[in-house]
Structures are given as C-alpha cells and as structure tokens.
Amino acid sequence: xxxxxxxxxxxxxxxxxxxxxxxxxxxxxxxxxxxxxxxxxxxxxxxxxxxxxxxxxxxxxxxxxxxxxxxxxxxxxxxxxxxxxxxxxxxxxxxxxxxxxxxxxxxxxxxxxxxxxxxxxxxxxxxxxxxxxxxxxxxxxxxxxxxxxxxxxxxxxx
Numbered sequence: 220x221x222x223x224x225x226x227x228x229x230x231x232x233x234x235x236x237x238x239x240x241x242x243x244x245x246x247x248x249x250x251x252x253x254x255x256x257x258x259x260x261x262x263x264x265x266x267x268x269x270x271x272x273x274x275x276x277x278x279x280x281x282x283x284x285x286x287x288x289x290x291x292x293x294x295x296x297x298x299x300x301x302x303x304x305x306x307x308x309x310x311x312x313x314x315x316x317x318x319x320x321x322x323x324x325x326x327x328x329x330x331x332x333x334x335x336x337x338x339x340x341x342x343x344x345x346x347x348x349x350x351x352x353x354x355x356x357x358x359x360x361x362x363x364x365x366x367x368x369x370x371x372x373x374x375x376x377x
Contacts, residue, residue: 263312264346267291270374277369286377287319295319297336305336313342323357332365333358338372349374 272285286298289307297303297319305319316339323332335358340351351372357365 263309264342264344265289265309266307266315266340266342266346266349269377270349271377272372272374275371275373277371289317297321301334303334303336310339313344315340315342321355330360332360340372340374347376 266289269286269288272287274283274285275281276283283300285300288296288298290296293306293308295305295307295317297305301321301323303319303321305317307315307317309315316337318335318337321334321336322330323334325331334355336353336355338351338353340349342349349372351374352370354367354369356367359365
C-alpha cells in the first residue's frame with residue numbers, strides 16, 4: 220500500500236514539473252515515419268539561426284519563454300527551459316515544421332521526464348519572426364504519457 224502511495228506522489232510530482240517545464244508542442248504524428256526533407260530550398264527564406272520564443276499554453280493562457288536554434292542541415296537545438304534536440308524542414312516557401320525531444324530535469328540536474336514537441340510554423344515575409352502551433356506530449360521516463368498540451372508560439376530571430 221505504501222509503494223502505491225509513493226508511486227502516486229512521484230507521478231503527481233513529475234506531472235507537475237512537466238506541465239511547468241513544457242515549452243512547446245504540436246500534433247502527435249501518427250503512421251509511418253517519413254524521411255526528413257532537406258532543410259530548405261534554394262532562394263527561399265528559412266528559419267536558420269537562433270530564436271527567442273514565447274510559448275502560450277492554450278488551455279490556461281500561461282506563457283513560457285524559450286530559446287532554440289535551427290541549423291542549416293535541418294538540425295534543431297532547444298536551450299531553454301530544458302535541453303533538447305530535433306529536426307526541422309521546410310514544407311513550402313515560408314512554412315516549416317519541427318520536432319524535438321526536450322529533457323525535464325529535477326533541481327539536481329537529473330532527467331525525470333521528457334516532452335516530445337511538434338510544431339507547424341509560418342515565417343514572416345522578411346524571415347525575422349514566425350508563429351507556430353501544435354502540442355507537446357509529456358512522458359515519464361518509462362514512456363507513459365503524463366500530459367498533452369496544446370500551444371501557440373510567437374518567435375523573434377535573435
């Protein structure tokens with residue numbers, strides 16, 4: 220009985236931390252995994268570089284700042300609030316998608332959960348801002364889904 224109570228407390232704690240730490244999110248992809256297309260087509264604008272984001276959780280209106288970087292080769296690094304890596308690709312001349320996995324860390328720096336993030340984004344005409352929407356799925360370390368959060372994002376190149 221005590222172990223059930225402890226497990227309940229741990230899951231509640233991890234869920235709380237995950238909801239506070241979640242920075243981005245998008246629709247969960249279903250079906251077969253597809254090859255990642257090249258990062259961008261010649262002559263088009265792209266999101267390559269570092270960005271400052273404000274992520275808004277649709278259900279609550281809570282906002283979370285975040286910083287990430289898109290590489291020329293289609294790579295993505297998320298810096299805050301938790302470290303993460305992923306990929307991005309252009310879907311049209313000014314639209315792109317990105318996915319990444321963000322670590323959720325405790326106060327001692329140990330990973331206690333993770334968020335799988337997917338976003339669909341639209342670049343401004345001058346390529347200095349973008350908006351995005353999607354969701355993030357919070358997972359326990361064993362893969363159990365703890366929460367799914369819908370988000371919108373406003374980003375500015377830094």
